[in-house]
Amino acid sequence: LAKTTQPISMDSYEGQEVNITCSHNNIATNDYITWYQQFPSQGPRFIIQGYKTKVTNEVASLFIPADRKSSTLSLPRVSLSDTAVYYCLVGGSGNTGKLIFGQGTTLQVKP
Amino acid sequence: DAMVIQNPRYQVTQFGKPVTLSCSQTLNHNVMYWYQQKSSQAPKLLFHYYDKDFNNEADTPDNFQSRRPNTSFCFLDIRSPGLGDAAMYLCATSRDLAGVEFFGPGTRLTVL
Numbered sequence: 001l002a003k004t005t006q007p008i009s010m011d012s013y014e015g016q017e018v019n020i021t022c023s024h025n026n027i028a029t030n031d032y033i034t035w036y037q038q039f040p041s042q043g044p045r046f047i048i049q050g051y052k053t054k055v056t057n058e059v060a061s062l063f064i065p066a067d068r069k070s071s072t073l074s075l076p077r078v079s080l081s082d083t084a085v086y087y088c089l090v091g092g093s094g095n096t097g098k099l100i101f102g103q104g105t106t107l108q109v110k111p
Numbered sequence: 112d113a114m115v116i117q118n119p120r121y122q123v124t125q126f127g128k129p130v131t132l133s134c135s136q137t138l139n140h141n142v143m144y145w146y147q148q149k150s151s152q153a154p155k156l157l158f159h160y161y162d163k164d165f166n167n168e169a170d171t172p173d174n175f176q177s178r179r180p181n182t183s184f185c186f187l188d189i190r191s192p193g194l195g196d197a198a199m200y201l202c203a204t205s206r207d208l209a210g211v212e213f214f215g216p217g218t219r220l221t222v223l
Contacts, residue, residue, distance in 0.1 A: 043115075049211060101156075
């Protein structure tokens with residue numbers, strides 16, 4: 001399973017755009033890239049998933065370069081309520097495509 | 112409407128006393144997972160069921176067992192809880208192994 005590397009923590013201010021980059025050098029051809037958000041004492045919540053290029057939904061964008069060895073989660077105009085841990089996961093391919101969580105990035109949004 | 116339900120939300124047990132955590136889903140998903148999450152750590156996959164097929168992670172202790180009597184329900188049994196088993200236990204489901212996982216709110220287990 002592909003290992004992911006993310007910054008342990010990031011700080012931002014309300015209204016700023018936040019970009020969290022994840023490295024996954026050993027990503028397999030059929031692997032998807034998925035990001036989850038987790039608040040304290042809650043289960044992780046799906047944010048976005050992509051395979052290549054760019055994916056955008058109502059809460060975030062996901063940028064994936066052509067070599068797919070990294071990905072960047074972009075959160076536009078963060079608010080205090082976006083303070084959470086963000087996990088980048090790679091996997092989901094084939095019959096053994098389980099998703100394994102890496103360490104995650106703790107995002108602290110300040111007023 | 113809740114899609115992945117975990118009961119209870121908080122469970123206290125005594126050292127060595129068996130405990131069962133339950134998970135149910137209304138999504139009719141094929142796959143159900145159990146994760147253990149300790150304080151300030153990432154969720155760690157214990158095992159999963161694909162339909163009735165049980166798949167154990169290599170490093171999951173034998174103390175942890177699971178049952179899935181039907182599509183909707185999955186149970187986590189801890190046969191002899193130790194102090195180190197105190198954690199949040201998360202249940203998740205997905206349509207298939209390549210799908211997005213939907214997580215329940217978790218059960219926080221305290222071992223006295």
